[in-house]
Amino acid sequence: xxxxxxxxxxxxxxxxxxxxxxxxxxxxxxxxxxxxxxxxxxxxxxxxxxxxxxxxxxxxxxxxxxxxxxxxxxxxxxxxxxxxxxxxxxxxxxxxxxxxxxxxxxxxxxxxxxxxxxxxxxxxxxxxxxxxxxxxxxxxxxxxxxxxxxxxxxxxxxxxxxxxxxxxxxxxxxxxxxxxxxxxxxxxxxxxxxxxxxxxxxxxxxxxxxxxxxxxxxxxxxxxxxxxxxxxxxxxxxxxxxxxxxxxxxxxxxxxxxxxxxxxxxxxxxxxxxxxxxxxxxxxxxxxxxxxxxxxxxxxxxxxxxxxxxxxxxxxxxxxxxxxxxxxxxxxxxxxxxxxxxxxxxxxxxxxxxxxxxxxxxxxxxxxxxxxxxxxxxxxxxxxxxxxxxxxxxxxxxxxxxxxxxxxxxxxxxxxxxxxxxxxxxxxxxxxxxxxxxxxx
Numbered sequence: 186x187x188x189x190x191x192x193x194x195x196x197x198x199x200x201x202x203x204x205x206x207x208x209x210x211x212x213x214x215x216x217x218x219x220x221x222x223x224x225x226x227x228x229x230x231x232x233x234x235x236x237x238x239x240x241x242x243x244x245x246x247x248x249x250x251x252x253x254x255x256x257x258x259x260x261x262x263x264x265x266x267x268x269x270x271x272x273x274x275x276x277x278x279x280x281x282x283x284x285x286x287x288x289x290x291x292x293x294x295x296x297x298x299x300x301x302x303x304x305x306x307x308x309x310x311x312x313x314x315x316x317x318x319x320x321x322x323x324x325x326x327x328x329x330x331x332x333x334x335x336x337x338x339x340x341x342x343x344x345x346x347x348x349x350x351x352x353x354x355x356x357x358x359x360x361x362x363x364x365x366x367x368x369x370x371x372x373x374x375x376x377x378x379x380x381x382x383x384x385x386x387x388x389x390x391x392x393x394x395x396x397x398x399x400x401x402x403x404x405x406x407x408x409x410x411x412x413x414x415x416x417x418x419x420x421x422x423x424x425x426x427x428x429x430x431x432x433x434x435x436x437x438x439x440x441x442x443x444x445x446x447x448x449x450x451x452x453x454x455x456x457x458x459x460x461x462x463x464x465x466x467x468x469x470x471x472x473x474x475x476x477x478x479x480x481x482x483x484x485x486x487x488x489x490x491x492x493x494x495x496x497x498x499x500x501x502x503x504x505x506x507x508x509x510x511x512x513x514x515x516x517x518x519x520x521x522x523x524x525x526x527x528x529x530x531x532x533x534x535x536x537x538x539x540x541x542x543x544x545x546x547x548x549x550x551x552x553x554x555x556x557x558x559x560x561x562x563x564x565x566x567x568x569x570x571x572x573x574x575x576x577x578x579x580x581x582x583x584x585x586x587x588x589x590x591x592x593x594x595x596x597x598x599x600x601x602x603x604x605x606x607x608x609x610x611x612x613x614x615x616x617x618x619x620x621x622x623x624x625x626x
Contacts, residue, residue: 220602223595227385230378231592238378238592245330245376246322247292249305250315252373256289259370262363269356274347281340288333298323322375330374337371384596393572394597397580398604404487404576405555408494412551413544415495416502421536423503424510441500449564452493456480456565483573486566490574494561498554502547509543510536549612553605577601 195203225241232238236248260282267278293299301323308315315321344364351357388394423434440448455463458477467473478485513536521531559578562568568575568583578601585594 220599223598223602226591226595227593227599228379228381229592230380230384231590231595233589233591237372237375240318240322240375241379242322242375242377243379245325245327245374247325247330248321248373248375249298249301249323250309250321252370253302253305254309255366255370255373256285259285259363259366262359262366266360266363270347270351270360274351277343277347281343284336284340288336291329292325292333298325325374327377330376334371334374334376337367337374341365341367341371378592380592384593388593388596388600393575394577394580394600396572397575397577398600400487400574401556401558401576401578401604404491404494404558404574405552408491408498408555409548409551411491411495412499412502413548415499416506416547417540417544419499419503420506420510421532424507437503438500440497441504443497445497445560446564448497449493449561452489452496453480453565456489480566481570483570486570486574490562490565493565494555494558497561498551502551505547505550506540506543509540512543513539545612549609552608552612556605556608557601577604 229241230238231241236251240246263278263282263285267275267282270278293302301320304320305315341364344360344367348357348360348364351360419437423430423437443451452463455461456479458464458475458480461476461479464473464476464479467479468476473479473485473488479489480486517535517539518531521535526534557578558576559582562574562576562579563582566574568579577597581594581597581601584590584597588594
């Protein structure tokens with residue numbers, strides 16, 4: 186008789202890893218890869234609004250599009266000047282032409298660079314921009330880059346000296362224009378913008394960053410605490426059986442369903458010092474000193490974003506806690522009634538201990554979400570007044586997109602990620618360890 190051959194089988198541990206593997210791959214692609222890319226960008230002085238720093242360059246590069254264009258006009262202008270200035274200036278200009286020509290020939294000594302220059306020249310002659318970054322930029326040796334750049338800057342200074350002693354005003358202006366073009370040509374030689382951890386050192390001493398971090402922490406602690414207390418109260422209320430409970434549950438969730446940007450704009454009208462109804466009634470009840478206090482002062486701005494966020498996300502906290510309440514067996518309350526426990530004792534001895542897991546999950550999600558707050562603050566206060574409500578995410582956005590400083594903005598993004606990772610570690614390892622107390626090994 187033939188024996189049945191057993192096929193390949195995974196043990197229980199291997200099967201578990203195999204089932205988790207797709208999720209781990211997805212996390213790496215969606216989360217870890219962007220973080221790694223941000224960390225890499227943070228090691229460079231990377232600015233999109235500066236042509237000299239708009240690329241990540243570990244070594245010196247040359248912007249061939251600007252260089253070829255400038256080099257053509259520079260030679261033409263030097264030839265023209267050589268025929269108009271005196272003999273001493275002519276000798277200097279001829280020396281410049283020889284020096285620039287020698288450096289240019291050294292640049293073209295590399296066959297790859299020569300081919301790229303020819304292609305770029307063809308595009309420029311047909312008035313077409315160079316859109317291919319591989320064609321636009323070419324790596325060059327650092328020593329050659331420094332030497333060529335210094336030589337062009339020296340020629341620029343020499344031309345300015347000639348312009349100062351030239352009596353003819355029109356000729357002097359022409360020489361100054363050539364000097365400016367020489368300086369612009371030197372700027373096409375791009376030095377490496379790799380700066381390592383200098384950006385991190387800068388932001389560790391940046392008072393605005395620490396202020397934004399404090400604003401974020403204060404906002405997170407206060408809003409999460411208020412949302413927890415109010416959320417528990419709402420969950421206990423809508424968990425009871427009463428007429429119209431379905432309508433009440435649906436209405437409670439309406440604030441959470443409204444997009445945050447829309448809610449922020451709505452609260453902006455309500456907090457307006459001239460026509461805002463909330464500002465008016467808070468002033469009438471003497472809760473705030475005057476109606477304009479909410480959006481025009483630092484304390485008022487923080488109060489405004491906290492109130493708006495509590496209104497917006499308390500239903501989310503209540504929903505998570507309500508799910509936990511519905512898992513508590515009703516028989517426990519019936520038994521406590523027989524033992525003579527009142528409602529307050531039932532809450533502390535039965536409800537709260539059994540809600541611990543749900544509360545910890547709700548706190549974890551809300552804390553992480555609150556710490557990354559952006560849209561509410563950006564729309565409602567813009568981080569003002571005077572950066573008093575600026576969160577770390579808003580600061581990162583302004584640096585990244587408003588200033589287009591991707592190097593420093595990436596540093597702030599990495600700081601946000603590290604803070605979120607620390608918060609997650611604290612919850613899971615220290616506070617939330619009881620969630621996994623019954624897990625199998």
